[in-house]
Amino acid sequence: MDNMIRLASALQQDSIVDGPGMRCVLWTQGCPHHCPGCHNPQTHALDGGMTVSVDEIIAQMKNMKLQSGITFSGGEPFLQAKALVHVAKAAKQLHWTLWAYSGFTFEEILEHEDMREFLSYLDILVDGKFREEEKDYRLRFKGSRNQRIIDVPSSLAQHKIILSAYDDGNQNLD
Numbered sequence: 001m002d003n004m005i006r007l008a009s010a011l012q013q014d015s016i017v018d019g020p021g022m023r024c025v026l027w028t029q030g031c032p033h034h035c036p037g038c039h040n041p042q043t044h045a046l047d048g049g050m051t052v053s054v055d056e057i058i059a060q061m062k063n064m065k066l067q068s069g070i071t072f073s074g075g076e077p078f079l080q081a082k083a084l085v086h087v088a089k090a091a092k093q094l095h096w097t098l099w100a101y102s103g104f105t106f107e108e109i110l111e112h113e114d115m116r117e118f119l120s121y122l123d124i125l126v127d128g129k130f131r132e133e134e135k136d137y138r139l140r141f142k143g144s145r146n147q148r149i150i151d152v153p154s155s156l157a158q159h160k161i162i163l164s165a166y167d168d169g170n171q172n173l174d
């Protein structure tokens, strides 16, 4: 059902840790990746959480004040890419920036039409599974060094991975 989204929790607002500025966060339910050391194991069950209509989510977004963007997290947002396209379009109309976290890589996402369409609305994708052995608390906006903070529009336009300026990656560490 493309008009319903399975969420792990209610739409959050005022986050300052899931991307730049003050953002709302959509915690999607369901993840196939099962990364060892995952901080959100309660989001893995595909039949867990609760279902909420796309219209309800969009109505809540429109009532929010002072948000500069939305971050799709989870769980694995791209499992519900088709429904999330509607949310992404609404976020664009609010002139918000769009970030998403995914255990899939950018290259894997490109192989699936629905996922590719959702990707095309994003400003930033933080991609790849969380790897405990590459965990580093000094990293900003990502959990492990293998993950990439990707500038999506530039990467799609140039047909290669362009890292965002937010990816201070492995260089700017103490």
Ligand code: SF4
Binding pocket: 031, 032, 033, 034, 035, 038, 039, 040, 041, 043, 074, 075, 076, 102, 103, 129, 130
């Ligand atoms: S992709 Fe994210 S939510 Fe899924 S298991 Fe890995 S860290 Fe957890």
